[in-house]
Amino acid sequence: MDRAGLDTARVAKMIDHSLLRPELTARDVLEGCALAARYDVASVCVKPVDVARAARELSGTDVLVGTVVGFPHGSSTTAVKVAEARTALADGARELDMVLDIGRLRGGEDRAVAEDVRAVVEAAREGDALVKVVFENAYLTDEEKIRACRLSAEAGADYVKTSTGFAPGGATLADVRLMRAHVPERVKVKAAGGVRTLDLLLEMVEAGAERFGATATAAILDDLAGRTAR
Template sequence: MNVAKMIDHALLRPELTPEEVRQGCAVAARHGTASVCVRPADVAPAKAALHGTGVLVGTVVGFPHGSTPTAVKVAETRAVVEAGADEIDVVLAIGLLRGGEHDAVRDDLAAVVAAAEGRVVKVILETAYLTDEEKVHACRLAESAGAHFVKTSTGFAPGGATLADIRLMRATVSPAVEVKASGGVRTLEALLALYEAGATRFGTTATEAIVAEQAALERGERPAVPSPGAAGDY
């Protein structure tokens, strides 16, 4: 199994410089990740940096709180599509979901899916703030809105991906919808456990460490233990 092909290399921390984004794109290209996930303003330069590599460019909409009006999410989606984004990770309207306004949540997501014009849309639930019942509602609303993935976290909330949440999300959506784990995915062991639970894509800043762990294991060596991450570290 080539784990790099399941990784969205995350470049979302607000303090990243243009040079650091370019360096992050180089990491993704070197390891052949599924994609990079960059801030909206970084889509065009990331697209240029990754031209010809096969690495997709993803970005975020309504990030990180999900509370921007639908019209703003739609405008943001159209702007990043025009800039060259291949995939869109959108934060659902967390407060509306918790308030039981399910139609509004679904309509908000459906508008983003329409604006994405066929590109892959991943819906971020931000599971740290939700009950299990709310997670189930969120998954069902995302699927009914036409999303391609449901995703655990932004990386900026108090908690990230858990095995229990991945199992719940996988059991809730149909086979047509995939599950992305993000938030705290910093070791090969964690990634593989989440894969076994049902995730097929992984958002992480620890791409190099995870790939190095896999290479070390394939050589029969004991991999180094990565240091703990900080807020914004997938």
């Protein structure tokens, strides 16, 4: 994707405003939802316990509610991940960022990884929700990332995502390019972890990312608005 023509409204709809830090209070979540509504971003990504609260707060807006599944290590059983997905949907979530089973991927248990993803995708379809599969690239080799791309796409994922934002490293341009090159066109790439400036976001757009997890949402969009107003 080229950065040409990316105005503030369009870039806002590429951002999932992240509200996942463990210390966030109910007040913090409500303030984050208000910010997301003010900037009209794509979604908020909240902890499972906050989904119902966020859905109430954002009712009547165009901002979707997303949440995480198997977060942050991907080590929950498939049954638990499916239960998390269904509970989130019932609470109002419409986007699910699930962490794949990192250990099984690294161990070469491809069938188990694919079945885990597919089960969550099937649960998500019951509520017409999107699924983004989080790889946690800081722990993976390029070969493992490529396998994760193939397995996620075959299992029906809508997005592949670089990172949770809670590992030693986050999104990199090299990883975004690698992931874009190894998923079919229908599967999109989400960059998360360390995307804190407009310039980096725009570079990642050129590398192939179409969605971003961000906590610096206001700073990024205010910067773009200031540049386009000149």
